[in-house]
Amino acid sequence: MTVERFAFAGRTCVITGAASGIGAALTLDLARRRAVLALVDRDAEGLDRVAALARQAGAQEVSTHVVDLSDGGDRLDLAAAVAERHGGADLLVNNAGVALNGTFEQVSMKDFDWLMEINLHAVIRTTKAFLPQLLSRPGAHVVNISSLFGLIAPPTQVAYVTSKYGVRGFSEALRHELAGQVGVTVVHPGGIRTNIATSARLSGPDVDGRQAEQAAEFTRKALTLPPEEAAKLIVAAVQARKPRLVITRVAKLADVLARVAPGRYWNVIQRQLDKRGLM
Template identity: 40%
Template sequence: MADRLAGKIALITGGGRGIGAGITQRFVEEGAKVAIVQRTPPSDDIVNDRAVYLHADLSKPQDIASAVAAAAERFGGLDILVNNAGIMFEKTVDEMTEEDWDQMMTINLKAPFLLTKAALPHMRRRGGGSIVNIGSIEGLASNPGHPAYSASKAGVHGFSAAVAVDHGHEGIRCNAIAPGWINSDLSEIYIESMADSARVRKELLAMHPVGRLGEPTDVGKLAVWLASEESSFVTGQVWVIDGGRTKKLPLPVS
């Protein structure tokens, strides 16, 4: 086991599945103790003596405050916060209700604010800390039908910069990661739901200069670096991890 996060205590929202599970895995491998905060229990293979599950509904402010307090009490403090949990749906502005918009902003943007607010005092007591917010390449551009999702992720990017500016003097850093297409159960279901899933899969691969799709642990590796002292002079940035997808200009095909 490596030790870049030895002695560090982390809270990861949605740390039991998808990208969050990849981050949890890498944090544990690097020596951190992790509190996985989400609404449903993770699978047994994720929870162990270094990774515990704490229930919270991130739409409820009291659940958020209680989860942060429980994580700090369980492990004796808090050094790292990873705001990973989020939701997505496909609705245009015409199709969306005000309630739809509010739900997206509550989970994707308000929850990271409340988690950060609750975590800051614990980080100050430890002499500093690192906050890693999971944004998206859709905070930089957008797929069709994603006005609320893109707005929420652009907000995450802006929020990350502002937290970095306000709290850098306290030794608290804040960065955002903007993943592209990352393999997960949900993304696999999405591909298989297509009429010609083989063609969709081939075209997805062609969109990525590296010739493959991302894995949750790819994001986890970047999150480890941003949480560790190796990135001590890095704050307020949005780190795109997309296999080069957003840098490849599309060409017409016959």
């Protein structure tokens, strides 16, 4: 069955993690397309700032919703608020995410659960809460932001990788289940210039500041694509109803390598990272 391209003008778009990074860039891109925006983040000040910019950029209507996605809520109250204010959601973008530094041995289960709640469980809970609205809106769509680390699994990122592989699997199964009713796009960004590495939680003491220094160096060398460019690609993928989007050449190469040599790809990648001084 052929599905029409997604038109954003006048459609209600819910974006989590909208106060910064890819979420903020998506907000402004959709505002310029005359969308109706429901913006979600725990950062009230950042949310207000982005909302003001969205109104200036041409959004038909903007509402802000201060929500801490780590609290385990079912998000039914958020869905109800969006329905009351805007009539329902046409596009849900599950973008909010966090990172956690440390090996699996170092990381506490409390921190592991915190990351899983935001990166995976909140994606599932929010999608579940909005699903009745999406099913009732012709041509509705869901975007779930996974990661390059939902395609490859580096050491010292066990919690993050677990969550992002989970988002990938959830998205693919949901797409197959909702085929012909609601579109689903899973996005695997690699190397986007955001603060996710430098703002990562450290599970345990960083005695000599080495991990913070490594995070800053990784951000400078590896996270180079502007979030605005990522936002453009995501919007285009939604318009075209693409099931999957891998962003950046490095991520695409890593994706191919992981499929060609699933048991050996990390040895190849590690040699390249060593050459670039990223390991």
